Amino acid sequence: MSYIDNIRTFVRVYELGSMSAAARDQRISAAVASSRISQLEDYLSVRLFHRTTRQLNPTEQGNTFYEGACKILAAIDEAEAAVNSITQSPRGLLHIAAPLGVGRRLIAPLIPEFKKEFPLIDLRLRLSDRKLDLTAEGLDVAFFLGVPEDSTLRIKKIADCPRLLCAAPDYIKRRGLPASAHELTNGTHDCLNLRYPGAPEFQWPLQTEDGLQRFAVKGPFESDDGDVLTNWALDGYGITLKPAFEIAEHLSSGALVPVLQETPPIPIQMALLYTHRRHQDPKTRLLIDFMAPRVQAALLASQPDKDT
Known part of the structure; x- marks a missing residue:
């Protein structure tokens, strides 16, 4: 299986663009990943990657071999799947x-x-x-x-x-209930927003009397971890938009309460x-x-x- 292992490692190095990342993905050491690539290059008598201290880029031969390697691995996976299907x-x-x-x-x-x-x-x-x-x-x-x-x-x-807007009773006691969704955008209320690189949604889509509207909410805190937003909301730092299943226990206990129920977020x-x-x-x-x-x-x- 060593030759197949070498091919699998090559494909992951090619796709991830990093020897160390491919090694982590395959649960091997970077030294083993590098050795497998070297063995493959020796066997093929070609250089598959241009290596520098900062970059690793495929050669023309590497690009060509990648296409064939993917077909080889796909064929092996399909053959194994067929055997598994027969043996149940x-x-x-x-x-x-x-x-x-x-x-x-x-x-x-x-x-x-x-x-x-x-x-x-x-x-x-x-x-x-x-x-x-x-x-x-x-x-x-x-x-x-x-x-x-x-x-x-x-x-x-x-x-x-289903999703809903919610906040802690302590926050509502200090800041009051928002009277309309527009208070989420004008600084009247603090919103806790989920943002991460490549996130497709930077606005909150709410159902209003005038139909679906998107609100570019404002607030001092943002995170790329939804549970961090929940904890901030529980601590009284603002209003957040959450799927109902993520906060069901906090709604039942009263630690979080719904707000702006007349303009709910659209389901996701x-x-x-x-x-x-x-x-x-x-x-x-x-x-x-x-x-x-x-x-x-x-x-x-x-x-x-x-x-x-």
Whole structure:
């Protein structure tokens, strides 16, 4: 398998543009990754990368070999998937990604249950609120909130997640309830906003009497971690926009209360994303079929009562 391992390492180095990043991705040392590339270059008698102390760029031969290497690995993956399908014992490794709040509350609790049912499949869960590239980061499946920009990905919708504006009672006692959504933009109230590089949404979409409007909210604090925003809201630092499932316990306890219920945020779609090739893998299909109904049920159970 060493030659195949060398090819897999080469592909990840090519896609990530970094020996160390590829090594972390494959759970090997940078020295092992470098050795595998050197072995491959010796075998092919070509230089696959131009190396400097700061950059690593593919050569013309490297670009050509990458195209063929991807086909080789795809053929191997398809052959393994076909065997797994026949034997009805899917095995191997799945890389899953999810936003922080989704992963912590909905996905992570289901991982041991999935492993118990399919003991030959190992899972690696990566949590991040930033935009992810499934192909470049070697992901099999990604949970996603919103509308994906990449139209080449396959998507399985799980549910529309209700969202709401909320704040702590202490904040409302000090600052009062906002009278209209416009107070979120004129400095009357502090808003806690989720922002990260590449974020598609920098405004809050609210349903008003005049239809959907987007409000460029203002506030002193921003973060790329949704749970940080929740904690700031709990500490009374401002108003935040959250999916209902992320703050269900705080709404039930009264630690957070809804505001501006007459102009609620529009729901956000939760979906599973995967490439067409990944869906041919039986273990990927098993994961999708396992996760989708359970996450949907959890979301339904977490929705706030109409009277909240």
